[in-house]
Amino acid sequence: MGLFKKKEENIAVEDTDVTATVDAGRRFSVIIEGITTMLDGNGSIITGQLFGKILKGDKVYVYMATAKAIECEVQAVEATIDGRSAIVDEAEDTTVSLQLTLPDDANIKKYAIISNIAPQEKLDPRVSIENPALAGIINGMTAHGTDNTFHATVAYWASHARFITPIKMDQEPQINENGMAVIPKDTKIGFYMLKSAVKLTGTPEDKDSMVLPLFTDWTALRRWEGLAKDGQKIHTQVLTFQDVYAMIKRGDVYAGIAINPFNKIPCTLPVPYLDTITGTPGYQAEFGKKDTNAPQENVQEQKIPAGKKILLGVPVENEENATIRTKLTEYGQTHEDIKSISFLTKVEEDTKIVRHLVVLEFPTDFTKDQMKEHMEAIYQTLKPFAHEINQIEYALKGAIPAVDDVVKQHEEKMLIYTA
Structure with missing residues (x-):
């Protein structure tokens, strides 16, 4: 296993397998190291290091920070083979020069990435x-x-990634009547750890450098030999960088993260490196905490007007709501400040506007600002999945007796997480 050794959280469940249904076909990337404009001014030659196998005629995407990916085609490939450059129809794991069907106004920069993954x-x-x-x-x-x-x-x-990480659960997900996997509300989740053979910056002398394994895709995860047993599926969780950073900073268990640790070139980032990322002005502008004296961007306090009638019900069984339930359960399980989460559907009788209603229970000494931080984080977590109903409201347990009564009557279906 290269630089890393596997170490598990103390949860007694069997190892599980990486599913064989994920497409692990030919994939490649090129790190752009140079851009040369052709003598006639018609197009550019892109030079860089190729990882994987590229073919003339491949559809590719050029990725640059803060810009939309550019879709184009590989028109020509020049590769270094045995120390010599040659025009070829295909190349693999070498230095290449590429002619692409780029738009005239494309401003390609060093360290842009070319990939055949959309x-x-x-x-x-x-x-x-x-x-x-x-x-x-x-x-x-x-x-x-x-x-x-x-x-x-x-x-x-x-900082913009959504990572896959394998997890351990003390009970299996339940399949509902629609064939969707739902995590039971009292499930305990454990994360894996890997031991780095290299002492990472910031690790105390008397401690090993333990890192959280994260994967950019299923192909990278499948390289973890020995993770699977007996053909069972592996359980995974999707985490944003912000989720990962918050989890690591809550304790001193992890010395950093390992991205694609079983690839030929693993990437290990110690906690001080992550601190540097989160401390940059660009990161703070996009992901940092807002001024607590200013209104939150997505979470605002509102009072229900007197006499306004609302209807509360159990969310319908569909894929969107099943995913939201799962994400809310995962959020509660990874944030010890959350005491309980209930999930309802709210309908305004006069306007017929339908919203998701999330009922949260916090510690009694929690301030409004602390509550809003969690509400904002939950909103960002659910936003990518809320399509049919795209408005989300919150209520606090104990604040509205009518809501508490409905949750109590339908506790089995509405109360989805308790600490």
Whole structure:
């Protein structure tokens, strides 16, 4: 297992397997290291390091930080083979120069990533997670590790990533009448740890450097030999960088993260590196806490007007609501401040506007600002999945007796998490 050794959280359930249904077909990436404009001014030649196998005629996507991915085609490939350059129809794991069908106004920059994996505009629970730009850029850690511009690119793609990580559960998900897997509300979740053979910055002398294994895609996860047993499916959880950072900073168990630790070029980022990412002005502008004296961007306090009639009910059984239930359960399980979560559907009788209603229970000494932080985080977690009903409201347990009564009457279906 290379630099890492497997260590598990203390949850007594059997190891599980990586599903064989995930497409692990040909995939490649190129880290762009140079751009040369052709003599006639008609197009550019892109030079960089290829990881994987590329073919002339491949459809590819060019990824640059803060920009929309550019879709184009490989028109020509020049590769270094046995120390010599040659025009070829295919190349693999070498230095290449590519001619692409780029638009005239494309401003390609150093450390942009070329990949044959399409971007994921929206998170879809039915589609396997992909992070092609991050998966590509970390292949350059060895070659470009002394370049601050390179590290800025790594920081950008890492902070925008949705990672896959294997988890342990003390009970299996339940399949409902619609064939959807639902995590029981009292399930305990444990995360894996890997031991780094290299002492990471910030690790005390008397402690091992334990890292949280994260994967950009299922192909990278499948390289973890020995994770699976007896053909069972593996249980995984999708975590944003913000989820990961919050979890690591809550304790001193992890010395950092390991991205694709079983790839040829693993990427290990110690906690001080993560601190640097989160401390940059760009990160703070996009993900940092808002001014507590200003209204929250997505969460605002409102009072229900006197006499306004609302209807409360159990959310219908469909894929969207099943996913939201799962995400709310996972949020509660990974945030010890949350005491309980209930999930309802709210309908205004006069306007017929339908909203998701999330009822939260916090510690009695929690301030409004602390509550709003969780509400904002939950909103960001649910937003990618809320399509049929895209408005989310919150209520506090104990604040509205009528809501508490409805939850109590339908506790089995509405109360989805308790600490």
